[in-house]
Amino acid sequence: MTAPTPALATSGLSKSFGALGVARSIDFALPAGARHALIGPNGAGKTSFINLLTGALAPDAGRISLSGTDITEMPTHRRVKLGLVRTFQITSLFPDFTPLESLTMTICEREGVAGRMLRGFRRLSHLADEAHALLAGIGLADSAHAITRTLPYGRQRLLEIGVALAARPRVLLLDEPAAGVPEKESGALLEAIAALPDDIAVMFIEHDMDLVFRFARSITVLVAGQVLCEGTPAQIAEDARVREVYLGAHFDG
Amino acid sequence: MESIAPGAGFERRSRLRAGEVLLWLAIAAAPLYVPGHLVLASQILITALFALSLDLLLGYGGMISLGHAAYFGTGAYTAGLLAQHGWSEPISGLVAAMLVAAALGFAASFVIVRLSGVALLMVTLGLGLLLFELANALADITGGSDGLQGVEIAPLLGLFGFDMVGRTGFVYAYLVALGAFALVRRIVHSPFGLSLQGYRENPARMAQIGAPMAARLRLVNTISAGLAGLAGGLLAQTTQFVGLDALGFERSAEVVIILILGGGGRLYGGLVGALVFMIGRDVLSEANPEYWYFWLGLILVLVVLFMPQGILGGGAALLVRLRGRAALGEAAR
Ligand SMILES: Nc1ncnc2c1ncn2[C@@H]1O[C@H](COP(=O)(O)OP(=O)(O)OP(=O)(O)O)[C@@H](O)[C@H]1O
Numbered sequence: 001m002t003a004p005t006p007a008l009a010t011s012g013l014s015k016s017f018g019a020l021g022v023a024r025s026i027d028f029a030l031p032a033g034a035r036h037a038l039i040g041p042n043g044a045g046k047t048s049f050i051n052l053l054t055g056a057l058a059p060d061a062g063r064i065s066l067s068g069t070d071i072t073e074m075p076t077h078r079r080v081k082l083g084l085v086r087t088f089q090i091t092s093l094f095p096d097f098t099p100l101e102s103l104t105m106t107i108c109e110r111e112g113v114a115g116r117m118l119r120g121f122r123r124l125s126h127l128a129d130e131a132h133a134l135l136a137g138i139g140l141a142d143s144a145h146a147i148t149r150t151l152p153y154g155r156q157r158l159l160e161i162g163v164a165l166a167a168r169p170r171v172l173l174l175d176e177p178a179a180g181v182p183e184k185e186s187g188a189l190l191e192a193i194a195a196l197p198d199d200i201a202v203m204f205i206e207h208d209m210d211l212v213f214r215f216a217r218s219i220t221v222l223v224a225g226q227v228l229c230e231g232t233p234a235q236i237a238e239d240a241r242v243r244e245v246y247l248g249a250h251f252d253g
Numbered sequence: 254m255e256s257i258a259p260g261a262g263f264e265r266r267s268r269l270r271a272g273e274v275l276l277w278l279a280i281a282a283a284p285l286y287v288p289g290h291l292v293l294a295s296q297i298l299i300t301a302l303f304a305l306s307l308d309l310l311l312g313y314g315g316m317i318s319l320g321h322a323a324y325f326g327t328g329a330y331t332a333g334l335l336a337q338h339g340w341s342e343p344i345s346g347l348v349a350a351m352l353v354a355a356a357l358g359f360a361a362s363f364v365i366v367r368l369s370g371v372a373l374l375m376v377t378l379g380l381g382l383l384l385f386e387l388a389n390a391l392a393d394i395t396g397g398s399d400g401l402q403g404v405e406i407a408p409l410l411g412l413f414g415f416d417m418v419g420r421t422g423f424v425y426a427y428l429v430a431l432g433a434f435a436l437v438r439r440i441v442h443s444p445f446g447l448s449l450q451g452y453r454e455n456p457a458r459m460a461q462i463g464a465p466m467a468a469r470l471r472l473v474n475t476i477s478a479g480l481a482g483l484a485g486g487l488l489a490q491t492t493q494f495v496g497l498d499a500l501g502f503e504r505s506a507e508v509v510i511i512l513i514l515g516g517g518g519r520l521y522g523g524l525v526g527a528l529v530f531m532i533g534r535d536v537l538s539e540a541n542p543e544y545w546y547f548w549l550g551l552i553l554v555l556v557v558l559f560m561p562q563g564i565l566g567g568g569a570a571l572l573v574r575l576r577g578r579a580a581l582g583e584a585a586r
């Protein structure tokens with residue numbers, strides 16, 4: 001019996017900065033439709049793992065495959081075209097753009113018209129309309145024409161996710177999506193992420209264990225660049241090694 | 254707000270504004286109100302075109318160039334040398350100037366698109382110095398510091414000679430500049446232009462939205478170089494002379510100053526900057542030639558301190574304040 005091809009998988013993925021191993025032979029598989037949390041203490045290598053997956057960092061060893069296609073050597077922008085999309089832990093937006101512009105630009109890219117030089121937007125207004133609909137869907141409709149850098153940080157976090165969604169991901173990697181979002185909104189944010197269509201595999205990094213246990217259907221614990229353990233939330237909550245790593249810091253609840 | 258399609262606010266920006274039409278009409282009418290200054294008017298247009306070429310790169314793409322005169326001078330010498338060797342038909346000479354400069358820009362772009370920050374400054378600066386010294390060393394061909402002599406341009410379309418009053422030169426420069434502005438306007442309002450501005454706003458993020466930027470940046474560098482060459486070719490043809498200063502560092506520095514003065518990334522910043530700069534120089538250096546750089550320095554410091562977005566940016570911000578917050582999204586850009 002062959003297991004279904006995972007949406008995203010790595011084998012033996014390794015990367016060091018000098019003596020510091022941020023990824024140490026990581027074997028990882030994200031099944032189609034996953035709602036997967038990647039957790040671990042600060043400096044464990046979670047962001048570095050996303051950087052490796054998206055091609056922002058080149059691995060020292062190991063392979064990465066997307067729906068069975070080896071993408072280890074593929075440039076970042078081509079991985080995005082195949083549906084591998086990320087967001088950033090520290091908001092990385094287009095400060096002088098409006099949210100509408102940011103999303104329209106991303107949609108143009110996705111639709112393969114972003115290289116068109118002599119075409120105006122009048123004939124591409126359906127793309128701007130789609131951008132607007134997407135903004136409305138994430139609660140940013142009233143900020144559509146505001147300048148991004150003037151938006152409150154919580155809204156910028158939403159836009160960060162909106163830009164990723166505009167690329168129409170098949171695998172969505174979210175680096176601490178709720179960080180900086182007001183606490184009363186972070187639940188709704190993750191609810192929206194969990195409610196994304198089932199054919200999108202989602203992996204999110206999150207430090208807030210309440211959110212992790214509410215929204216993840218599976219969890220990987222990364223410590224010092226190595227996978228400590230993986231399993232369902234119940235299994236992870238039971239795991240003595242995990243408790244030891246966290247020393248109760250996040251687990252008192 | 255108004256009852257428009259949800260995404261429409263987006264394309265509204267690219268619509269031709271009445272102010273733009275008026276601006277170009279006002280320039281076209283220059284022979285009526287400054288008939289004695291048509292040579293200066295042509296030079297302003299040429300400088301505006303040169304600044305426009307930099308605007309595409311710096312104002313829209315966020316890529317600095319401290320050696321843009323390399324392309325300007327290449328265009329100037331191409332047009333000048335062609336005419337000197339008997340190819341005196343202006344339009345084909347100008348096209349050649351543009352193409353040769355664009356080819357240089359294309360070649361340089363393979364190095365340039367890998368760079369940013371100080372490295373980009375140094376390489377573009379180096380390119381400018383290199384071409385300057387090359388032209389200086391090849392004095393047999395370029396005339397060295399004496400400049401290129403014996404440039405004679407045939408009448409435009411075989412009808413309109415380039416006279417001393419500069420009327421033909423003005424109309425010629427006007428039409429070329431108008432065409433170039435229309436082209437760049439089209440480009441910056443296209444999806445391509447949007448991604449170029451995205452690169453300016455956040456270069457690192459572009460790959461993560463799936464944008465293959467290297468190829469686009471090469472293309473932009475090539476177009477920018479071609480437009481700079483066009484400006485250089487125009488100068489050579491309208492003045493029927495090319496000096497080494499066409500390639501000089503001063504010209505590279507001035508065009509950066511002009512663009513920043515006028516306001517980059519707003520299409521007309523180069524034109525406004527060129528107007529202020531060249532008329533300012535004309536007026537101030539007539540009074541005290543040796544103090545021109547003093548005044549220029551002062552103006553530059555004041556503009557950067559009080560209008561960091563240049564004259565156009567400062568003007569737009571003022572408009573927003575006058576109109577109130579309602580207009581914020583539109584006019585602030
Ligand atoms: N480009 C780099 N060069 C050198 N060291 C780096 C680089 N990027 C990350 N590191 C180091 O690698 C380690 C892992 O960093 P990473 O950002 O992946 O951790 P993280 O698990 O995301 O942490 P956090 O929860 O704080 O976001 C850290 O010690 C960090 O300082």
Ligand SMILES: [Mg+2]
Pocket residue numbers: 046047048089175
């Ligand atoms: Mg991190």
